Amino acid sequence: MTMRRCSWAEGDAQMTAYHDAEWGVPVHDSRLLWEMLVLEGFQAGLSWRTILHRRDGFRSAFDQFDPAVVARYDQAKIEALMADARIIRARAKIEAAIGGARIYVAMQEAGEDFSAWLWGLAGGAPVRNDGIHVPASSPTSEAISRALKARGFKFVGPTIAYAWMQAVGMINDHAPYCFRRDQVSAA
Template sequence: MTIRRCAWAEGDAQMIAYHDAEWGVPVRDPRLLWEMLVLEGFQAGLSWRTILHRRDGFRSAFDQFDPDRVARYDQAKIAELMDDARIIRARAKIEATIGGAKIYVAMRDAGEDLSAWLWGLAGGAPVRNSGIDVPASTPISEAISKALKARGFKFVGPTIAYAWMQAVGMVNDHAPDCFRRDQV
């Protein structure tokens, strides 16, 4: 029996594993939500395949996306990251990651839960779309993008926000014939 997947996942073992186990599964862990937001931001102008194949390198370079540690990065650490071939060496994206960590920590220290805030912006529960005409952005991703930017996050435009929403299961855009569509 042939397993049907979303077409974007075919032909690459890492993409297949990501699709089958992670993509579209609702994530409530605030640290993982932030990690995925950072990775989607690094994807800007690139492919998800490129980022996924470097994800372990990103995790290592950014201290497993520990926001407390990343928030303390200085110019020396930025220079070190700019020399790290395991990641995408884009200064603006690296600085956005550090800035995002500072925002995450400030929210947490003020008693705000990043997960509750983001899921609240998304309506609180996953949306199941048709999976046929997948948009690049939606009014919800535009609202999330606007709210993230208002907090000071960078590389969080509506298209990035929508791709992130798909990745973390806020929307289910698995193709109609994909075996994961009814599982997530």
């Protein structure tokens, strides 16, 4: 019997592996939630496939997405990132990642847990949609976008927030026929 998966994950080995192991699995690790938010921001105007194929380069260029390290980046590091062909070289997105790291660190220093805050905004538990009518945004992604923007995060509009929520398992939008749909719900 052939396992069926979401159609977007077919035809590319990295996309298939990402779908089968990561997409939609609930993430509660604050650092990983921030990494995925940064990567979703870099995706704006591009495809997730483009970002996924450069993820290792992003991780290397951004010091494994250690917010404490990224928060200390200076102009020289920004220029080095602008010259790094392993990533998307968009100054506004690079600066947004650095600004986001600074916000993350400030929250941490104030005793706020990034994961608890975001999951609280999302209702505290994953939502399983029908997997047929997948919107570009939702009232929850709009609320999360507003909350992130109020903190000073950039490249976190409602559509980016929705895609991020799918990626980190706040929303299960696996297709009804996808073998991962029930597995992710049980996670």
